[in-house]
Amino acid sequence: MAFLFAQFLTGLANASSLFLVASGLSLIFGVTRIVNFAHGSFYMLGAFIGVTLMELLPGHVGFWGAILLTGLAVGAIGAFVEMVVLRPIYRAPELFQLVATFGVILVIQDLALMIWGAEDRLGPRAPGLRGVWRIFGEPVPKYDIVIIAITPFILFALWYLITRTRVGVLVRAATQDREMVGALGVNQAWLFTGVFALGSALAGWGGALQLPKGGADLLMDFNIIGAVFVVVVIGGMGSLPGAFIAAVLISVLNVLGVTYLPQSTLVLMFVVMAVVLIIRPYGLLGREEVAGEHGQVGAPETPIRPYGTTGQMLVIALLALLAALPLFADRFLLILMIDMVVFALFAASLHFILGSGGLVSFGHAAFFGGGAYAAALLVFHTDTPMELAFLFAPLAAGLLALGIGWFCIRLTGVYFAMLTLAFSQLVWSLAFQWREVTRGDDGLVNIWPSPWLSGTVPYYYFTLALGIGGILVLRHIIHSPFGYALRAGRDSPRQAEAMGIDVKRIQFAAFALAGVMAGLAGGIFVFSKGSVFPTELEIAASFDALIVVFLGGVKTLAGGVVGAGFMTVAEDWLTRLEYWRLVLGLVIIAVVIIAPEGIVGSLRRLWTRLRGTDEEALQ
Amino acid sequence: MLEVEGIHSFYGKAEILRGLSFRIARGEVVALLGRNGAGKSTTMKSVMQLVRPRTGRVMFQDRDLVGAPAFRVAKSGIGYVPEDRRIFTDLTVMENLEVGRQPRREGAPEWTVDQLFDIFPNLAERRTNRGKHMSGGEQQMLTIARTLMGNPMLLLLDEPSEGIAPVIVEEMAETILKLKSEGLTVVISEQNLHFARAVADRAIIIEGGEKKFDGSFAELEAHPEIRDAYLSV
Incomplete structure (x- = not known):
């Protein structure tokens, strides 16, 4: 006692x-x-x-x-x-x-x-x-x-x-x-x-x-930020007494956890947060966030327009260039391109729920890494053939998204974001601490594709077909009635519901679909690298995708893809510098301040201005 | 005191005010009349710089306000009471008044909490109540009292009679006349012609973002066709 x-x-x-x-x-x-x-x-x-x-x-x-x-x-x-x-x-x-x-x-x-x-x-x-x-x-x-x-x-x-x-x-x-x-x-x-x-x-x-x-x-910065967010969310955003109660709760539980259940320490606070948010969606002492309560922020959303002829020609030219790339590119460039396409698909899947669905997920890496782990575990433990194991990646990620989405979709805004973060931390700590199955931070290695895909060039085409295919499917869905319903739910949930759209169900389906696509990206990823480590599930991995989507531009369809391309190349260059974080950070801040619509949005604005249509500039 | 000269204001691409001009003299009570969507509220927001006029000038005491942040407009002596009241529902009555408090100003009537409680006795009884537990009429009084705490020279009242009980509307009319007798200059926007006539010296009719009439209520009565064309009676 x-x-x-x-x-x-x-x-x-x-x-x-x-x-x-x-x-x-x-x-x-x-x-x-x-x-x-x-x-x-x-x-x-x-x-x-x-x-x-x-x-x-x-x-x-x-x-x-x-x-x-x-x-x-x-x-x-x-x-x-x-x-x-x-x-x-x-x-x-x-x-x-x-x-x-x-x-x-x-x-x-x-x-x-x-x-x-x-x-x-x-x-x-x-x-x-x-x-x-x-x-x-x-x-x-x-x-x-x-x-x-x-x-x-x-x-x-x-x-x-x-x-x-x-x-x-x-x-x-x-x-x-x-x-x-x-x-x-x-x-x-x-x-x-x-x-x-x-x-x-x-x-x-x-x-x-x-x-x-x-x-x-x-x-220290990353080590505390998780706990701090958990405390603020459990207490209720904006409530000081709530933050105090939650800080005591988490700290005491943590000390007890270290003593009695050491393997629980990484997940414990996230489990507590998940439980609190499921029972009280706005934290212990928080109050409901009413949409629109703080007045309209920023310009109204412009509708997404289909590409004109120029845009279509550009896309076709780009695809042709990608298809012809192995004819003149070296192996190093092809591998970089595989990374880029994988990242683009991952980012596009996040962009799908974030841009069109208005659901900002902080834990999207759970599905990317989850898919990668699902395929890798099958290969590692049961010697499943690559073709079958690969299919398992999007499937498992989709199921995971159904499970996580069932809890998260009922929340909105920051609380939604934090609960997705909590669940992704859960998945991460499973991979990190359940050593018998996942081998912890030693990772799963020797996960190679079947012989017919083992060369860089065949795998490049495999990546291109599935990656670009996945992106096009997402794009197609955004332009379908399902996509309209999703965007309606984002812009005005009440009106959408009054029109007979079951907003939560549409969002749930979109969340699961985004999970499938992220899992697909994870599947391509694991067989291209031959290994997977818990880092793929870390908060930082989720944030990378978020940054890419914002950099590319949330309000444009190509945003995620362009942002991913930019980021892959930029990181490839920057990581050679000693203080690359400083440079990358300054670049991010500069883009945010100078080009708040992201790369694609700003290019488009420039384009409309060059063509002399004043329509956009009026906004 | 206030000269609005040829302002054009937009919401996105929609042009709401199309070259609107008018003047308000010290000590006047002027009613902006017009139908829903005529541009009355936008006019007030354009004076406050909550909506920024793209062209034109808003001269207040010989200074152009266009482009100034809203807090500077308020500090220069213009009090704004928004149509949707926008009281701070989590704050008590006293705290709401505190947010509005500004130092006293040369040439403007000065208000203390006690004086405001004299004018709005209901608020005195509810001084520790939170905004969200108040009726529509009480919220309307609170929002006016909150703005008066800033000791403005000019008061912009956006649709003060909207959505409150008829008895309270009468009280509201008396209050506005009381404010006028204290030396305050007041602009109210109204759809209720009867109410406007009871409190205002002059009417300005707006339709489609343009001024259609500017004159006394006697003149307006002499031209029933104007009333029929621009006001729903």
Whole structure:
């Protein structure tokens, strides 16, 4: 019992810094509606800046002073990011900023690498709090107790700020209707910057406060972001008390999990989140997101037009070029092209549900990797012939999508995105931790195609036929009545339902179809590489696809495909550089700010302008 | 005080205002009349810069507002009460008023919470209630009170009589007259001619985004054909 209580205290102490980071994210989302993926980066910056300051400033005052200064510094960095990166794109489609924040992650990662180097830093112990206190005979670190004691004051200070001050009233009003707040004479730009700075400062404090328990390393940003999102979603986006309860819940469960069920640790919080969201779709203390409540953001969607003759000729010419490629290209280029087509099909399947369905999935890699694993497992364990195993990839991914979709489709917006993320994390941890079957991070190897496809050229044509075929099927479906119904459900679910469209069922079917196509891409992938590893199921893999779709352009059909081509080539080039993340991040941010319609959308705009039709420019 | 000169405003490709011009003098109460979709609300939003006129000028106290952010328009002394009220439903009455609060302004009537509670006694009783638990009429009063907290010189009231009970409409008319007696300049948009005549000194009729009539109610009565052509009575 005493041991259990000590465990509980450890969980509470861990919850403190998690709560700080999560409350910052929740605040930022509540007011700006930005899902700030870079929030983990501010946490990491907090840790690194904290370590540096603690080395400079000695003693008690130095330690706590360093923590205080760290928050202010990270807050200032946050304000800078908000003004430079986010301010120009508030009018862009709601989830577009997400990609920009992803660019910020990459930039901060490399900047941190440049400044602090690749070595992990051990956090200094808090002066005067090095030892343990015995509670019911169990040793509990003094620092843990101090943190547990501090946290309620932080919660109270935040609560006071939000509920009892003018700034808090304005923040809450802006959460609901920022345009009206502006019309009443409040400069929202500064309100947004202020909230972003405060949120970032909280993340920075979280990073600095955990130093004596942990340290600073370059993986902290991704390691915490999953947990932070889980906490915010379980608590309810925008709810501070919710974030606190969820942080305690997750941290305590985690500590208990480590002790009693070590293999559960990676999934535990995602299972909790999935359960909470299935029972309470808007989190414990969250409130329903009403569509259109925040006013129309950005320009209205233009209908998708079929290609003109020029467009069709271009596509045909491109296909002919691809078909003729083996005549003059070397093996290296063909392999790059196979990668590109695989990625294009994967991106096109995500684009299908995201662009046409309006469903932003953060976990699409589950189906790509799921398909790849399904085929690989059959080959690896039962020596199934490649032809049969390959068919199993889209089939298994489709079934997986049916299962996951059944839970996720009932949610909307950010909650949908987070639940898909949770499920993909579940799939990932299965692949990672169920070693007897999947061999964990050793991966499944020696998954080669049948002899007739083993050459690069035959496999290239195999890829081309299935990859392009899959993309064309998706394109065809978007132009079918099913596609119309899907888009109707995206633009106005209520009106679509009033017209007799079962929106949820259409979305469910689209989600499953996207899963099939992603699985197909995964199948082609696994036999081209001969192996599959859990990395194909990681959050980063899902984000790659998201970035590609946004870069290419959400509102254009070719967006996913063009974005995939761009990204494959860009990564191929950039990864040769030492600080390629920095460059890629800056490119992403630049595209988002300069060409918010993506590559294809911007090209189209340029094209219409060149032809002298003013129609688009009027928008 | 306010001079709107030849503004053209668009929603996407649809041209809603086609070269609209009018003037409002200090201390006047003017009614913008016209049917649904005539462009009354767009006119108000174009003054507030919530819709940006593509051409034309909106001069307020000799400064052109076109292109300024909405908060600057509000700070220059124009209060806006939107048609759909847009009160903050999760905030209490007191908090809603707090959002609207701005420092007092030279040449404009000054309002305190207590004075506003005198004018809108219902709000005083419900000061700690959240916006979502209030009736349509109470929400309408709250949105006006919230805007008055900014001590505006000019008040834009978009369809104040819409969707509220007849008894409250009468109260609303009295309130507007009270505001006028305090020295406030008011522009209301209305479909209800009876209500407009009760509170306004002058009528401007808009149809298809153009001005069709500008004059006193006596003149309007002398020309029933104008009323029949542009107003649904």
